[in-house]
Amino acid sequence: MTERSLVFPVAEFRARVRRLQAGMAAAGLEAVLLTTAADIFYISGFLTRFWESPARPWFVVLPATCDPVAVIPTIGAALMRQSWIEHIQTWDAPDPVDDGVSLLAGVLADLVPEQGRIGVPMGLETHLRMPLADYHRLCGQLAPRAFVDATDCLQRVREIKSEAEIAKIRNSCAIAARAFDRIPEIAGAGRPLDAVFRGFQALLLEEGADWVSYLAGGAGQDGYRDVISPARTVPLVAGDILMLDTGAVHDGYFCDFDRNYAIGRASDLARRGHAGLWAATQDTLAAIRPGLRACDLHRLLHRSIVAQGLTPGGGRLGHGLGVTLTEWPSLTARDQTPLRSGMVLTLEPGAVLRPGVTMVHEENIVLRETGAELLSPRAPTDLPELL
Amino acid sequence: MTERSLVFPVAEFRARVRRLQAGMAAAGLEAVLLTTAADIFYISGFLTRFWESPARPWFVVLPATCDPVAVIPTIGAALMRQSWIEHIQTWDAPDPVDDGVSLLAGVLADLVPEQGRIGVPMGLETHLRMPLADYHRLCGQLAPRAFVDATDCLQRVREIKSEAEIAKIRNSCAIAARAFDRIPEIAGAGRPLDAVFRGFQALLLEEGADWVSYLAGGAGQDGYRDVISPARTVPLVAGDILMLDTGAVHDGYFCDFDRNYAIGRASDLARRGHAGLWAATQDTLAAIRPGLRACDLHRLLHRSIVAQGLTPGGGRLGHGLGVTLTEWPSLTARDQTPLRSGMVLTLEPGAVLRPGVTMVHEENIVLRETGAELLSPRAPTDLPELL
Structure with a gap:
């Protein structure tokens, strides 16, 4: 038996499969086909940065009643054998003639009767990570079996975290929090923003991140223009507000929160903005509870921002x-x-805060029966100043 | 006019568009729809790590004869306006009712006649980064317009790099090379492999990487089991071969090469393996020239490995x-x-090298009329030892 290197005990994965299969039974699905790094990690524990290469598709099939089957490139076999997945089929990818399609079709044909339905996540916030032409070939080879949307099935299960998952996310948040505490080591007037971005990623690694999948931010007088741009080489100057927003990863789980810092003394506008966003968050933390819908929470946040005398930024206010x-x-x-x-x-x-100048505040929580529990250590009430 | 923040002059992007449009004309495509970070960066210069979020689709449409049109979430508008793209349409994403589909359908309907063909990359090593159900809706709204495979069109253009692109890749290779030179600072007997992975990523950042999209590797006696596993907490011991393989990114361009190190004195088996792979690479570097096919180069590499008395590993031997x-x-x-x-x-x-123990060698080159030109500084002939 190969040594296992799983982030969780096998029981965690079995519990996920049971929940998914319950949803599949309710939806009348004989199998679900998974193709993304997230879905495959979620069900198998298969964790690798090799997904960065777009060259090869990877498949995991979850049947209605038995254990998952991995249909993957040979290069992943050794690692998949360390997961809890027992049924592994491989092919030499990439293959321009048949890149795993026949192998996958065979697995699905064995599991799903001709009148059966195969679920694939097709809905909001999903994509199919395989060549579209190969998907069409697969549908053709498996006809008259129907391919239907399985987004709801995945979403309802994945969005409720186990205590083991919550502990992982809390740990990633703690890593980022320790790095944020060390911001004065790397940021201040005269430091170019791109050097700050590099330095912060290095701090995240030092504090225990396995890798830094996401870092964005901004800097400008009183606030920043947008929150998704890469860093420029422009040095920070007094009056700038520096924001860093990170998705650091440990054991495959992300944090996602930001922090703001004034370079030198903060302007009144920036201090009021920060205090208002902090208070709006605090009000919402106190009000959130199960039973609300996502749109209700959006409205709560929006109202709390307005109640602070601020003009809400557009778009979604969390996720x-x-x-x-x-x-x-x-x-x-x-x-x-x-x-x-x-x-x-x-x-x-x-x-x-003023035309073209925004500020964003962010915390991570887990929703409990009694309300919100913070996973990110709460941001300081007052905007920190790097003097 | 907004300040532009492009990795290349506008002329570079215009040249790419001209080459793509020539291919589109030959293939009879009235438009190409692009959805991935790579394709959209390639054509627009739009560079952000925000792609890490699967929540929102992004679209760029390249018409047959005029400039590209971006159809993107509002959150990306400020950054896209800094690119050379003049035509930008936005919607508030994510929208569970209509996540940009109607907007995109309108843009395509204006550009493509009813009997026209819209190209989408559907082939090997591609995927469609938008919800499959939304793609089906789009096809329905645009019928009888046909959606056809545009992989060849993209591939033939993207795979030939301009001198400006080659300079970027050479720079990313130089960053990684400087980090590899500093391996003795972070690796050696007693150091856990996961700490080495973290330390190496920090070195890459220190040496100028904007971010580290890929780091894999392995360690074991005489060689390693596979090359895609994340690092374990096991400390390195004498006799281990440590391999690190990185895709560090600067200005959106990757390097991708590895280096091997012996922990303490290298075994004869490991030294012979390294020397053989080095020589096989050297023989291939001397033989490669335009006019060969990818499979010919594969055969050259395979034969060179065998000629060194080694057993070739499976799978592809470069890309x-x-x-x-x-x-x-x-x-x-x-x-x-x-x-x-x-x-x-x-x-x-x-x-x-022996059952379950592999070694991999990797260099990056640009193919010139006269043959191979190295972009990664050549690995040392002899396996380096960390004593």
């Missing part, structure tokens, strides 16, 4: 968090997802 | 490199892609 940087649900006016105990969420209120 | 860690072509027995001047490739010969 799920776990094996990807962002997960369902989205805190928008249109997302009807019911909030349930066990959901891990970001609260991400933003404000436009 | 294209550029805006993703791996690109077309793949150096496999089945890939017929003709090799042309301007291609950037990895040569990645591997050998099975």
